[in-house]
Every structure is written in structure tokens, then in C-alpha cells.
Amino acid sequence: MSVVAQAVVGTIVTGSVYGLVGVGFALLFRASKVLSFAQGGFMLLGAFVFYSLVTGGRPFLPAVLVTMITVAAFSAVVYVLIFARVAAREAFATSVATIGLAGVLQAAVGIRYGTAPLSLPDVVSTRAFRILGAVVQVADIVAVVMAVTVVAALVLILRHSQIGLRMNAVADNATLAVHLGISSARIATVAWALAGGTAALAGIAFSLRSAVDPVGVANIGLLAFPAIILGGLGSVGGALAGGLLLAGIQNAVRIGIGAGWVDFVSFALMLGFLFFRPSGLFGKAEVVRL
Template identity: 40%
Template sequence: MNADIANVISNGLVTGCIYALIGVGFVVVFRATGVVSFAQGAFMVLGALIFAGLARAGLGLAVGLPVMLVVMLVIGGVIYRLVFARIAGAEAFVASIATVGLGIVLEVIALLIWGPEVIAVPQLFNFRSRVHVVGELNFSALNLFVMGLTVVAFVVIVVGLNRTPVGLRMRAVANNPQLAAYSGVRVVRTSMIAWGIGGLTAGLAGVLYLLGSQPDPVTVYSLGLAAFPAILLGGLDSIPGSLVGGILIGLLQAAIGVFVGGEWQDVGAYCVLLAVLLLRPQGIFGSAEIGRL
């Protein structure tokens, strides 16, 4: 295996995992409340900044990461309760526009509190140590950490949705919120959990991105939008789709970066988005119904 391809695979998988995490939160929110969230990028910024603050205060990954996840879970839930409980459901389209406003507000709050500079975070990984896999392919400890956490997050979400009472209620709300309410499911509470998961996974994506690069908040925010091609490719309402779509777009962008040039990466992803819309609007795994949304 030559070095270029090895590079594509390792970079593509890592970027893909971050897209997948942004995407899975998006999908959970979309399924539970029908809202197309343009605010995932803002949740990433918040997660990254909160974690960076904790890390600078001396808390390592073992404490900082769980604390960040809990805080993001709460923020996501509270925002649903305050903003979207009133308008989601019957007016999903209006709610989707509202997420644009929400995204701007959250980003501005983050910028005003923490400033627009590159997010400072202490070095938590030794980038020199690499794990050799096969041929030229090797992964840094950070790469393995990113991929491992993504796998854990997906396993927890999939098992949680399919094997727990809360997950069953979330799927009921996703399928038909009105009927769920008449069946005794507390729709608002369940939707709050969905938004909490959306915030939590976006926050995790933000932290993982932060650890690998040295981004400023605005760059993190725009990555939230850059994940849309991946989300659409996988299917807006499919959880496995968000993983597959994320990885595919990640690999594609890495390949473009290596063989064509970095400036073509975003435009390449968006051309895929247009192609998906033309050829298979429900994505690889999405249900056909959402084509009519």
C-alpha cells in the first residue's frame, strides 16, 4: 500500500468519524422532532470551548470529557424546552429556520465569552507515537482515540434506542408524536433527551476536532455545515447512514486533498450532495418518506 493511500485512509477515517458524530446527533434530533438542525456547528463550538476551559483548568480527558458531555446534554435539552417545544412538531419547517437563528446566537455568545482566537488546549496526546497497522498504514494515538470514541458513541446510541424503554419511547415519538402523546409518552421530555443527545454528540465532535487541529470557533462552527453532504448521503433519518455517509465523505475529501488539492475538498463534498439530491434524495439508508419532506 503506498503512502498516499495510507494517508487518505487514516485522515479520511478520522474526518469521517467527526462527520459521523455531527450526523448522528442531527439524525436523532431530526427523527424525534422533525427539525433539520443548522445549529449542530454551534453545539460543536460550545462543546469544544467548554472542554478546552476544563482542560486548561487541569482536568484531563477522564474528567473533562464526561463533564463536557453532561453539560452539553443539559444545554441541548434546555434549548429544546425553551425554544423548540413550542414550534417543533406541526411546524418543523419553521423550527428548522429557527435553528439558523439559534446557531447564530450560540456562536455569538461563545465568541463574546471566549473570543475569536484559536481555541487553546493543552497537549493531551503524544502525536509522535503511532500504531502500525499494515503496509504504510498507521494511526496516531489520537486517531485511535477518535475512532474508538465514535464507535462507542454509535454502539451506545444504537443499543440505547433499540434495547431500552427510553429508546423505545424515542422511536415512538419519532414515528408519530401525536400518537405517542395519546399513548402516555411524555413527548416533551423525550424530545428533550433527543436534543440533549444531539448537543452531546456535536460537543464530542467539536472536542475531537479540537484535539486534532488548532481551530478557532468560526472554523469549528462551519464544520457543522460541512457535515451536511455526509448526513444527506447516509440518509437524514438513518443512524447507520450517518456513520457510513460520514466515513464515505471523509474518505472522499481526504482523497481529494491528497490527489487533487485541499481547496477542492468542500466543493467536492457539495457536488456529492447535489448528485445525491438528483439521484437518490433519501440517501443510502434513509426511508423513502423523507423524500417528501
């Protein structure tokens, strides 16, 4: 019983991290039809900026805010300086190029901090609770709260704010939106900033629980792909749902078959969804064929 309960807790925490990375994919895809492979890189950047701030003695909340703003600003600047001119013309080439960006970020972090796993000092309370036989740490709760808050905030922004409505308009029909006076370049810049910021949060949430190393964190960014395909490319809420679902399946595989088959099943599932339901569980069908 306690194994299952612990697996459920692990699922919720891991799923939250996938969800946090995934919302960034969804935002970028909606805004510019770009599928960013660099989300793992930004997550990595977030984790290590946060690590520097915290080991430098900054308290938790300011460190989170500073990390988020720094990475968001960096992401937006990278977009404006490097991608903006090409992205408007060729979304696909931009997507391919983000593979390179991910590698550059990974190498930069690797040179600066080394490749050995680093663990954070305890930044949040080390207290743990026992719920239905499972041990729940405060860090777990923080990670889940972060994910739920971010997704709820983004959904509200997209539904009700001016910028959110503009983003929806661009996602719906970019050409028409531009004709109605929406600057698609500005929308894309905002989307890159938001994606960077949420990826940084994902990095923080991940580093609260596990030691961080460049390769491991970047892999989380790649494992978010099955999650977003499950949830539906371009659906913000679906990214979180897909993340939770994927984490649940992964834990089931780990317990049932063996840890060696987790990646295989995750990506086989993604392939299956690509084949039979490319819009995912929550996506809209028309964004499918490219």
C-alpha cells in the same frame, strides 16, 4: 503508498468527527422532524468548554464527561425554554430558527475566547504509531473510539431500551405515538440533550487533533450536512457511514484535484443525492417528501 495510507487514516478520523455530529442530526430529525443547523454551534461549545477545563488542569476523562453533560443539559434547556412551544407546531420554522441559534452560539464563543485558533495542550499521550506507512497518533485512536462507542451505544439504546423504543415510535408515526401515551415533548427534550452531548463529543474529538476557532468548527458542523444526506437523514448508523464516506471522497478530491474543490464536490454530491436518492444510502424512503 504512505500518502494513501495517511489519507486513509485521515479519512477515518475526519469521518468519525462528521459521524459524531451527524448522529445528533439524525436523532433530532427522528424525534421532531427538525433539522438542526445548530449542531456546529454545540460542537463549538463542547470544544471550548473542554478547552477551558483542560487548560484549568482537569484530567482528560472527567473533562470529557463534564463537557458532555454540560452541553447536553444546555441543549435540553435551550429546547425547553425557546423551541419547545413552536417545535411541536412547526418543525420547519424551528429548523430555520436553529440557524439563528448557531449564529448566537458562534458569536458568544467568539466574544469569550476570541477568533484566533487555539490549540489544546497535550491531553492524551503524544505517542504515535506507524501502521502500514501511516503515522497514527493516540488522539486519532481516541477520536475514532469515541465515535464508534457513541454510535454503537445509540443504536443499542434505540433498539432495546424503553426510551429508545419510544423514540422509534415517535419517528415512525408521531401522532399515533402520542395517542398511545408517549410524551413527544419529553422525547424531543431527550433527543436535544443527546444531540448536544454527541455534538460536544465531536468538538472534543476535533480539538484533540486540530487547533479550534469558532469559524472553522462551525464549518465542520455545516459539512456534516452532506455526510448525513449521504448516510440517510434519520439513520443513526447511516450518519457514521456517511461521515466516513464523505471524508474518503474529500481526501480523494484533495489529492486528485486540489484542496479548493473539496467543498464544491461535497455539496455537489449532496445535491445529486437530494435529486436522485433523497433517502440516502441507509435512510427509509417514507421520510423523504416534506
